[in-house]
Amino acid sequence: MTLMHTCFTVEITGKVAHVQMSRPDELNTMTAAFWEEWPAIVRSLSARGDVRVIVLSSTGRHFSAGMDLSVFTSGALSPAGEPGRVNMNRVLQVRHLQDSISSPERARVAVLAAIQGGCIGGAVDMVTACDLRYASSDAYFVVHETNIGMTADVGTLQRLPGIVGDGVAREMVLTGRPMSADRACEVGLVNAVFADHDALIAGVLEIAHEIAGKSPLVTWGNKESLIYARDHGVADSLQQIATWQSGALQPGDLTESLAAQAQKRPPVYADLDPEPGALPGA
Known part of the structure; x- marks a missing residue:
């Protein structure tokens, strides 16, 4: 069973749902549609009862290049109006993005992330909200918000220290330097590194089916x-x-x-x- 969305495809095999980001030519950036589709997909799969594991993966050279530039240039971040009302509405906008990213934690099922190429900016927020993370050997992780003049605000700062430790998290966040797949495995950001994208997907799906066999x-x-x-x-x-x-x-x-x-x-x-x-x- 395969379901098509603007930013994702969903394929259900047995008790495992494979959700793939499906805009490789655009580096799977996080558009306005992404922020609506991702939580809706997770909620729907979790609610069914017959799906026990979700595998999140991607297509193309990179897992995701993070927030789409259209979100920054649309005017939504700097709307006109009375400052107090505008500023408090911005709080609601950030909470909406946070809720989208947090959806895997609210799911009744395990959510596994399979990461290839660049996992940049908001994509780091996305995968740190998943239960388990795995990477191909070409993967790298960047808290890119630091490099573009903003503070990460939808989950990385809150979840990353608990995954990799405070010191490593601070280094990633304060420098904005990329972290390789091998280093990510060393510090616990990912559980294993696979040789290439095909091996990654096969390996993570195998783990997913193992988990799906549990109660x-x-x-x-x-x-x-x-x-x-x-x-x-x-x-x-x-x-x-x-x-x-x-x-x-x-x-x-x-x-x-x-x-x-x-x-x-x-x-x-x-x-x-x-x-x-x-x-x-x-």
Whole structure:
């Protein structure tokens, strides 16, 4: 099943949805349509219940060159009007972009990013909101906002230190220098480096199908708890997982896991229920 969008294509195979940025000639820059389509796609796939993993990849030489120049030149960043009202509306605009970037964290499913070539500016924000990141050997990462006279404002500064450590994050942000794929793997920004784009896609899809074989309720619980623990202390996080388990820890998946082990077969877990209001097959 393949769905076409302005900036993305979506192909669903089994329990895995492969979402590809599809504007290679334009270096997959983040246009106005991008900011609307990406969260809508993630929400729709997460809501279905039968998709368990999303793989985000791209096409062409570069993963993404970041924010499209049209966003900067459209006048949206410097509208005319009474300064107080204009400035507060800009807050809403930034929050809208932040919400778009944060959509993978809100998904019930795992979101994996497969990165080739340049991952620049807003693309770094995008991939740091994903659960796992992988790269081809030609990939590089740049917090490019520093190089064009602005402070990154849609997620990199908030998520990157927790992924690579404070010192490495500060160096990336304050210098605006590119980080190679090998260095990114060394510091934990990516989990593995593949020889080329084809090997990257094949390898990440293989990992995605492995995750899709796990209980989707467990994957959802793992995500919720890891993100909560990142943003809260140990005591609060232990209370959160205790509350989660009070509802989610039921015998069905445990029983199936033990039966599958005894019978030496892969376990078969039920899909999540569709979210309220989800469109079948959307």
